[in-house]
Every structure is written in C-alpha cells, then in structure tokens.
Amino acid sequence: MNISNFGFNPSHLANTTTPSYPQSQEINDPLVDENNPLDNPLANTEKTSASTIQSSAPSPTSEELQLSFHEGTSLTISHSQLALLREKSLYFKTLWSGNFQETLQHPLALTQKDFVLLLNCLANPKFEIPLEEITSAIQLADYYELTEVVTNLEEQLIDGYKSQRFEPFNSTEESLVRLKELLSFARRCQLNRLKNYLEFTVVSALLNQTVQLAEFERIINHLSDEIKKLNFSENTHLTDAHFSVLKECKNLKALHFEACQILTDAGLAHLKPLTALQHLNLSGCYHLTDVGLAHLTFLTGLQHLDLSQCWHFTDDGLAHLTSLTALQYLALMGCKNLIDAGLAHLKPLTSLQHLNLRGCGYLTDAGLAHLAPLTGLQHLNLSKCENLTDVGLAHLRLLVALQYLNLDNCRKLTDDGLAHLTPVTNLQHLDLSQCWHLTDIGLAHLTPLKSLQHLDLSRCENLTDDGLVHLTPLTALQHLDLSYCYNLTDDGLAHLTPLTTLQHLDLMGCKNLTDDGLAHLTPLIALQYLDLIGCKNFTDDGLARFKNLAASLNLTIIN
16 A cells, blocks of 8 residues: 555655755644644744855836745745735735835745745645645634635645545555544544544445454544544445444444345344434335334434335334434435325324425325424425325425425315415425326416425426416426427416526427427526427427527527
8 A cells, every 4th residue: 555645655755955845845734633723734844054045136116016035935825826825715815914114024834845834735726735635724724714725735635536446545554644634634624524434435335344343443544533434335344233333432423224125124223322323224124123223212313314125114113203303304215014004103293394205106195294393394205105185285285384285196185285385485396297187277376486496396387377377476496397388379388487496497398389389488597508409399490499599598408
C-alpha cells in the first residue's frame, strides 16, 4: 500500500524557501494529535536560511500593492486580488482593516509560496494540487478562513480517492491507523462530504469484503470511535455474529442494511446498544419478522426508519414502534400484510413528517382515520392502496401541513374525494395518475391549491378540455403530466397559456392534438421539456415552427 497516496505525508515538510508553488508543499501535517487543536499551521514550518530568495519585485504601480512575508520575500498583487481575499476570508478582512495602509506594511505570518497557493486556489476553483498534499492545503485554507477553497479542495481530494479505486486503503495495521487519522481530520475540520465518503464508501467497503469474523472485529476496533455511518446494503456473507461487533461503535448514527437478506431477527438484537442511532434502513430484508422489530424499541433516538419491502411484518410488529416518538421518516412501502389496525400504532408518532404506505393494498378508509393525529405530516404516499375511497380522503382534511400527496392507482377515488383536499392548501405535489373515475368536475376542487408545483393527471381518461380550465389559477405549476388523457384537443391546451412557470409538460399519447394546439404553448417561456410521443397529428411544419421557439428556450422536445 502506498501511504503517501492518502493525501498527507510528513516527509513533504521540506525547508525550502522558494517563493512559488513547486511540487512539494511546505505546510504542517494536518493530522495533529486530538488534544492539540488546529493551531496556525504555518507556525515554525520554515526558517529563513542563506538560500532564502529575497524580493526583487519592481515597485508597485497605483493599481498594485506590495506584500511582504515573514521570510523576507515580497510579492506584488493587484487591488482586485486584495479585494477578493478580503471578500472571501474573514481573516484577511480583519487583518486588513482599520489603518489599511499601515497594516499592509506588516509582514504576513506565512510564506510567499503558501500565500500564492491560497490565491491560486481562490482565483481558480479547479486549481489542481498533488493528491498527497491536499489535506495540508485544506488545513492552510481552513486556518485563513477561506471556506470556498476548503470546499473545492475537499471535492478534489474525494475525486482523487475515487480515481484510485480505494488503492490506498486496505486492512493492514498501517493503513487502518492512517485511515483513522484521516477520519479524525475530516471530523475536526468539519469536512462532512469527505467524512461521509470515507465512512459510507471506504470503511464500509473494507468491512463488506471481510469474511473472517476476527478480521472484521479488528477493523471495527481500530475505527469504532470515528465511525458514524456504515453501509452493508446487499451484503451476502456477513452473519449475525459480524453484526454483534457493531456494539463497539457507540457513535453510530446511520446504518444501511438495504437488501441485506442475511440479516435476521437475531441480528437486530445486536443493535440495541446503539442508542445514538438516528437513521436505520432495513428495506428489502426479507427474513425480518415482528420479533425483530421488538429489538428496535430501545432506539428512541431514531428519526429515519425504512422498513420497505419487509413482507413478513404485520400489525403486531408496528406495535413495537410506538416508543420511537422522535421518528420523522417512516417507510412501510410494500409491507403487504399490514391492515388498518396496524396504523393505529402510529398515533403516538406525532413527529412524523414523511410516511410511505405505497403498495399496502389491504389498507382501507378506516386505516386512514388513524393518521388524523399526525398533523405534522408533510409527505404521504398512498400509491397503489387500491381499496381507498372518497371516505378515506375525508380523514386527510386535518393534515394541513401536507406538501406531497401521492394517490397514484387509487382507482376507487371519484370527484367527491378531491373535495376533501381543498383545505390542504400547502400541497405542492399531487399525483392522481390512473385515478380513472376522475372527471372535469373533480378538477374544479383543485383550484384552491395555489401552491401546487407538480400535478400528475396521466391516464385520467375521462378528462376533457373543459376540465383544464380549472387549472388556470394554478400559476405556480412547474410540472404537469397529461399523458394518455385521450379526450384532450387543441382547445384544451389554450387553458394552459397562463401557466408561464411550467417547465415540464407531458402530452404523450394525446392523439387528438394538432399543430394548432402547439401554438397555444408559445407563451410558456419557462418550458424545458415537452413530451409529444404518440401525438401523430403533428406535421413537420408545425413542429418546425415550435422548434424555432424551442431553440431560444433550451427546450427538449420528445416526439
């Protein structure tokens, strides 16, 4: 393993004094001891020697300023460069304040080379630094409060690791020590993207490829203090014994077991000590049963729980969730054995904001009555709950915080059901696709929903041109799907002209539309996507005229 590829190497701390940025950078190893805070990284890094290059810069013009550095060199920069530094760095803004001209005379407490590096990174977000020197450069930029530079270098470091396909990382003792140092560095510098990448991708990959229990435990013991997220999704060989080792990771906040079909109820028992856990994904863990859910009752800090496609769960299992009152996100998609009584166990979960019941086909109107206390719900997915009727929607009237409601394939709904949605004026996303019984009368109930940005009416085959007139007040609409609304004609499209914020319009399969209908769309100046597949009455001339408009709108036409 090439340790230098980790992005830090003490051997790079050479005492050169060349006032430009060479291949070797002179800044301290950022991975200082945990008890030693991130002090000035430039302190004691260089000492002026006989080889120091003295400034021979010409005198600055009125458009330029001359800066001096602690090793005796100087550099001429423009007023615009100085302004950029003051704008982007609170450190330099504070340094060069008050008696401005006087403070400029003071030598800066960094080398000219390091200053040029910072200036290059600030002026050019894509300025490249050798991978082994990036963490040192991050520490330098962090000390001088150049947040944008830190962000760009963090991204460059992650891209560098990705390009090496984890080559620098393995389970050797030396590698694990350096990996822990890098995790610690990311935490102390608040490099959340880097830390997430290291935990969720690098460390998780090491663990997922480790079959031997002793080796798995050794990796965990090395990194347990630093790990907050792990991903075991789709793992096929780890056992419950492996998962028992996770109890050492006291700081774990997120665990992903998606499609981890080897996970059993006994395995979930090992999660009980992980009381810091906030995010748990068990979707597609087919072997879990209600017995396993009993082990989650101790995880009272959980905010996000995904139980989608866990087919064996029943109403009795949901009873074990009542203690999880911090839950904000709960996904039960495809839990096909759930019935109305199960939803009664969700009543105490008043912090819920997101609830996914897609494909819970046995739920009826009586089940929705149990959701009425969840007044904080913002996202509710009832797609493919085919037994719901208009009576069920009446129970949603109190959910006035709802912003997202999916009723796709709720085929028993009629126009009367939509009347119950009129108080839910915060709705931004409404999916009514394949609600076959809806007619123009039903669309009239949508007119109070002025906040709607996304409306899906695809395959609502009874809609006609008269129905679209009820959409004209919905001027916030950005996405409208009318695909396979077979009865629409050119006259219907005329009602869309006020919807000038529309970005996405789907008219696939609307076979009665002609060139005249396209003419009604020309006021839609925000349009970026238009689907005309299956609209066979358009002529080349009609499309050409519209495409002339499209060329100036960055519009993609699918036909």
